Amino acid sequence: xxxxxxxxxxxxxxxxxxxxxxxxxxxxxxGLAVERLCITGGQYEIHFAGIGNKKPAAKDEGLEQx
Numbered sequence: 044x045x046x047x048x049x050x051x052x053x054x055x056x057x058x059x060x061x062x063x064x065x066x067x068x069x070x071x072x073x074g075l076a077v078e079r080l081c082i083t084g085g086q087y088e089i090h091f092a093g094i095g096n097k098k099p100a101a102k103d104e105g106l107e108q109x
Contacts, residue, residue: 057085 066089070077078092 058087063087 067077070091075091077089079090081088
């Protein structure tokens, strides 16, 4: 008699180099600067610095467009 349960085994996934390149390319296209990139055991952790607004604020203190 076995005591088998239907719990799934944890899957280990590894981030690929292609996935990392896509993430960094997307960040660059959005104007984000990478502050730190940590690679641990096949997993990537990306820390961004200086996330800024692309669009000017709606309230621009009454400045006229040039």
